Amino acid sequence: MKCRVFLLVIVLTGLAFAEPGTPYVYKNWRQFTVEDGLPNDHIFAVKSQGNHIWVGTENGLARIDKRSGKVESWTEAEGLPWRVVTGIDVNPRTGEVWLALFGGGLARFSAGRFDHWHQMNSGIVNDVAYGVAVQDEFVWVATTAGASRYNTVTKEWQIFTEKNAPMEEIWNYGVHYRDGKVHLAVWGSGVLEYDVATQRWKDYLDPDGEMEIDLYRDDGIIHVITTAANYIDKTLWVSTYFGACRYDGRNWRGYYNMDSGLASDFINNLRGRSEKEAWFATDKGASAIVDAATNTWVTYTRDANSATGRAVVTRDKTVIETVEMGLNLPHNYILAVDIDGNDVFVATSHGLAWGIGDGYYPGLRPESTVSQDVRRNQP
Amino acid sequence: MKRASLSLLLLLIALPAQEVPPGVEVDAHTLEVLRLINTKNPNHVPALGLQEESAYARTADDVTPFGAVKPYKQHFLLQMEYTGPGRAIPEPQNVDSVKIGFIGPIAPTVSVATGGASHEEALGKKMLQGAQLSIEHANQRGGYLRRKVPFELVVANDNGLWGSTGNEVINMVYTQPTWAILGTIDSANSHIAIRVALKAEIVMVNTGDTDPTFIETNIPWVARNIGDDRQMGYLLVDYLIRKRNLRRIGIIRASNRYGRFGVREIKDSARRLGQPVVIEMAYRLGGDDYSLQVDRLKEAGVDAVIHWGNAREAAIILNQLRAAGMNQPYFCSDRCISSEFTHLAGHNAEGVMAGSPWNPLREDPKLAAFQKAFRSRFGEEAETYAAHAYDGMNLLIWSIQVAGLNRAKIRDILATRATPWPGVTGDIPLTSVLDDGGDVFLGEFKRGAWIYHAREDLDIPRGITSAEAKR
Numbered sequence: 001m002k003c004r005v006f007l008l009v010i011v012l013t014g015l016a017f018a019e020p021g022t023p024y025v026y027k028n029w030r031q032f033t034v035e036d037g038l039p040n041d042h043i044f045a046v047k048s049q050g051n052h053i054w055v056g057t058e059n060g061l062a063r064i065d066k067r068s069g070k071v072e073s074w075t076e077a078e079g080l081p082w083r084v085v086t087g088i089d090v091n092p093r094t095g096e097v098w099l100a101l102f103g104g105g106l107a108r109f110s111a112g113r114f115d116h117w118h119q120m121n122s123g124i125v126n127d128v129a130y131g132v133a134v135q136d137e138f139v140w141v142a143t144t145a146g147a148s149r150y151n152t153v154t155k156e157w158q159i160f161t162e163k164n165a166p167m168e169e170i171w172n173y174g175v176h177y178r179d180g181k182v183h184l185a186v187w188g189s190g191v192l193e194y195d196v197a198t199q200r201w202k203d204y205l206d207p208d209g210e211m212e213i214d215l216y217r218d219d220g221i222i223h224v225i226t227t228a229a230n231y232i233d234k235t236l237w238v239s240t241y242f243g244a245c246r247y248d249g250r251n252w253r254g255y256y257n258m259d260s261g262l263a264s265d266f267i268n269n270l271r272g273r274s275e276k277e278a279w280f281a282t283d284k285g286a287s288a289i290v291d292a293a294t295n296t297w298v299t300y301t302r303d304a305n306s307a308t309g310r311a312v313v314t315r316d317k318t319v320i321e322t323v324e325m326g327l328n329l330p331h332n333y334i335l336a337v338d339i340d341g342n343d344v345f346v347a348t349s350h351g352l353a354w355g356i357g358d359g360y361y362p363g364l365r366p367e368s369t370v371s372q373d374v375r376r377n378q379p
Numbered sequence: 380m381k382r383a384s385l386s387l388l389l390l391l392i393a394l395p396a397q398e399v400p401p402g403v404e405v406d407a408h409t410l411e412v413l414r415l416i417n418t419k420n421p422n423h424v425p426a427l428g429l430q431e432e433s434a435y436a437r438t439a440d441d442v443t444p445f446g447a448v449k450p451y452k453q454h455f456l457l458q459m460e461y462t463g464p465g466r467a468i469p470e471p472q473n474v475d476s477v478k479i480g481f482i483g484p485i486a487p488t489v490s491v492a493t494g495g496a497s498h499e500e501a502l503g504k505k506m507l508q509g510a511q512l513s514i515e516h517a518n519q520r521g522g523y524l525r526r527k528v529p530f531e532l533v534v535a536n537d538n539g540l541w542g543s544t545g546n547e548v549i550n551m552v553y554t555q556p557t558w559a560i561l562g563t564i565d566s567a568n569s570h571i572a573i574r575v576a577l578k579a580e581i582v583m584v585n586t587g588d589t590d591p592t593f594i595e596t597n598i599p600w601v602a603r604n605i606g607d608d609r610q611m612g613y614l615l616v617d618y619l620i621r622k623r624n625l626r627r628i629g630i631i632r633a634s635n636r637y638g639r640f641g642v643r644e645i646k647d648s649a650r651r652l653g654q655p656v657v658i659e660m661a662y663r664l665g666g667d668d669y670s671l672q673v674d675r676l677k678e679a680g681v682d683a684v685i686h687w688g689n690a691r692e693a694a695i696i697l698n699q700l701r702a703a704g705m706n707q708p709y710f711c712s713d714r715c716i717s718s719e720f721t722h723l724a725g726h727n728a729e730g731v732m733a734g735s736p737w738n739p740l741r742e743d744p745k746l747a748a749f750q751k752a753f754r755s756r757f758g759e760e761a762e763t764y765a766a767h768a769y770d771g772m773n774l775l776i777w778s779i780q781v782a783g784l785n786r787a788k789i790r791d792i793l794a795t796r797a798t799p800w801p802g803v804t805g806d807i808p809l810t811s812v813l814d815d816g817g818d819v820f821l822g823e824f825k826r827g828a829w830i831y832h833a834r835e836d837l838d839i840p841r842g843i844t845s846a847e848a849k850r
Contacts, residue, residue: 041464044578083553084549084553086578102549102575102578102579103545103546103549103550103553119541119546125541125542126541126542126543126545126546127545127546127549128542128545128546128549128571128575130578143542144542144545144571144574144575145541145542145545145571146542169567169570170542171570171571171574173574187570187574187596188570188592208444208445208450210444210445211454211591211592211595212435212436212438212444212453212454212455212595213444213445213450213451213452213453213454214450214451214452214454215444215445215448215450215451216451217451217452222452223454225596225597241596241597241598242452242454242597243452254451256452258452266459266597283461283462283463284462302422303422304420304422304423304424305420305422305423331421331422331463331464332422332424332462333462333463333464349463349464350421350422350463350464
């Protein structure tokens with residue numbers, strides 16, 4: 001009996017000190033810039049759907065064929081209603097591409113034709129649109145003066161502002177729909193959650209109520225100046241210009257550069273992949289928390305003076321591994337991220353990066369179970 | 380591959396600093412910044428040396444939020460930086476004029492704040508005059524000196540309805556386009572404008588919005604050269620509580636963002652000093668009868684009344700307080716320092732005190748010359764909004780003259796200025812969040828005129844920060 005207890009203690013102690021495992025690191029990257037046919041290198045939005053990557057730039061829309069790498073583009077000369085595309089979503093049922101236009105309202109690209117909704121011909125609340133999300137037959141638009149929802153069946157518009165939603169401020173920044181919930185990231189008003197079934201709103205605010213501090217890291221949203229909110233696997237991921245946070249429905253967890261692998265606290269956007277993984281578009285690289293339970297991150301940056309890049313794996317603030325690689329990101333100022341299957345797509349202010357996830361695995365794996373080929377996932 | 384390597388090699392070769400045109404004052408520090416930002420490599424992020432502070436907004440320990448608890452994270456202590464590729468964008472070849480945007484409330488419209496007539500045109504028009512005068516003075520000195528072309532003001536009305544400020548800034552960025560923007564006054568509209576400026580990467584200097592939260596957004600593209608309501612609030616609290624020990628303070632304010640955010644630091648600081656505001660009444664703008672609010676203030680037995688709103692309401696409320704037999708000291712926000720207030724308040728104005736972001740009576744040849752030029756150009760007196768717009772536009776023009784026609788470099792030059800900008804409103808040291816860290820004052824209407832007191836003039840005590848305590 002004594003022997004068994006001793007063995008159990010040994011095993012438990014071993015488990016406690018065992019490395020939790022190693023995350024997948026993307027090493028195979030492709031880049032797209034104006035030299036490849038993009039209409040502009042300053043990329044605000046990216047959306048991968050099927051065989052296509054849709055790219056919203058400061059001067060036009062592009063579509064990359066994943067199989068051939070061919071780039072098609074549309075500027076105002078080709079019918080795009082306004083030059084700056086800040087948000088993209090695709091209706092999975094119809095294939096329609098919806099575009100948030102920065103100063104131009106909302107556009108739909110379908111069957112080679114653009115349709116345009118703006119303040120002068122529709123019920124959209126403002127033309128300065130930052131994000132768009134398709135929810136069934138509805139299209140949500142995050143604008144600088146509230147959120148608008150367009151019913152594509154009845155052609156009706158609905159506006160959400162401080163008058164009919166718990167918006168302390170109306171400066172909407174991001175919108176996301178998944179699993180029956182619409183989430184709005186509202187500058188100065190945290191995150192608003194709209195339950196489609198009950199048509200009720202819920203707000204998430206910084207509990208300390210102060211702009212200049214975060215009193216406690218894990219007491220709620222870390223700051224009300226939010227930039228994006230993604231809901232996936234019943235987990236809410238939030239980005240702000242002050243750091244990031246995660247809410248699993250019961251507990252909040254904040255993330256800062258000083259206590260995690262987050263490259264910077266200035267986060268322009270995010271894409272949640274699962275309850276454990278999310279990618280953050282920071283001004284100093286693309287940071288992915290790959291295992292929330294162990295606070296394990298992989299941050300991708302490029303070298304400023306050579307065509308090389310690196311990935312730094314961290315747990316809390318400890319660097320576990322640095323993986324040198326060829327060029328990964330065209331630039332470290334990241335504006336948006338999308339994830340499709342095993343692949344990731346990173347919109348930067350100087351080109352697009354496509355991380356090809358051959359052999360991708362979620363979370364962590366013990367080093368011994370990860371073959372060198374997969375670990376290094378050489379192209 | 381070879382071509383790429385060669386390109387990279389060329390990029391590594393240090394570029395000579397751009398020459399600053401003669402007549403543009405520039406110190407060694409700025410010249411070094413100019414050398415560092417002079418890059419053709421879009422991936423290069425220059426190490427510009429970020430400003431760091433020990434206490435945000437010099438907030439004293441005893442009025443710091445949750446002062447007994449060390450917060451997990453303190454924001455705004457380290458200056459934001461711009462890490463994008465904008466510095467590598469070459470200056471355009473053909474330029475007929477250098478456009479600078481102006482957005483402010485200059486035409487009557489329907490106000491979101493009042494639900495009726497708009498109310499900030501008087502301030503906006505003055506702001507426009509100040510900006511215009513600055514542009515005219517710059518053009519008299521030769522315009523944009525690198526090209527010998529004039530500066531041109533692109534003017535937009537800050538309508539405010541349905542977020543139209545955002546549309547106007549979009550127009551200034553993509554259609555005109557402008558190289559930098561000055562504006563605006565309304566706090567909500569200012570927030571909308573800077574969100575666009577951040578995405579579009581253009582410098583925005585604010586000269587008329589005193590909302591403390593305006594600058595508390597972590598945007599590296601935004602600066603402000605007017606003392607804000609936080610600083611004026613701290614001074615009022617120090618005067619009312621630390622100096623005069625007035626225990627029962629009542630607040631009456633406009634029911635809009637200006638009123639709501641304007642008094643926030645006063646309320647919080649008073650509470651943290653153990654003398655919480657006993658009553659806060661909000662009113663709708665544009666009304667004439669404030670008897671309900673006056674009755675409540677009277678019932679509360681206040682020792683002093685603080686008003687935060689526009690000049691018109693400040694005067695009407697003051698008159699109604701006095702008519703109700705309330706002779707308590709009356710304190711205001713800076714907007715009551717105006718002829719409209721003193722005209723409407725009449726003899727009741729005597730003794731009223733107000734926060735002021737500057738001292739217009741300061742003896743300074745620069746200020747005197749500005750006031751004379753303003754009077755000559757517009758046949759009116761320059762006031763707070765005109766003077767600060769003049770300073771803000773001068774600062775922008777200086778940044779453009781030094782940096783050249785590149786939005787990111789204009790930002791860098793402005794954001795890294797090591798010495799205070801010598802404005803007509805006084806020295807303007809920019810803080811780590813690029814806010815105006817200069818002195819604010821207490822205005823007092825005495826014997827028919829406004830006079831201005833510095834903190835030291837009245838021996839107003841100040842709370843100290845931890846860093847000051849250590850020293």
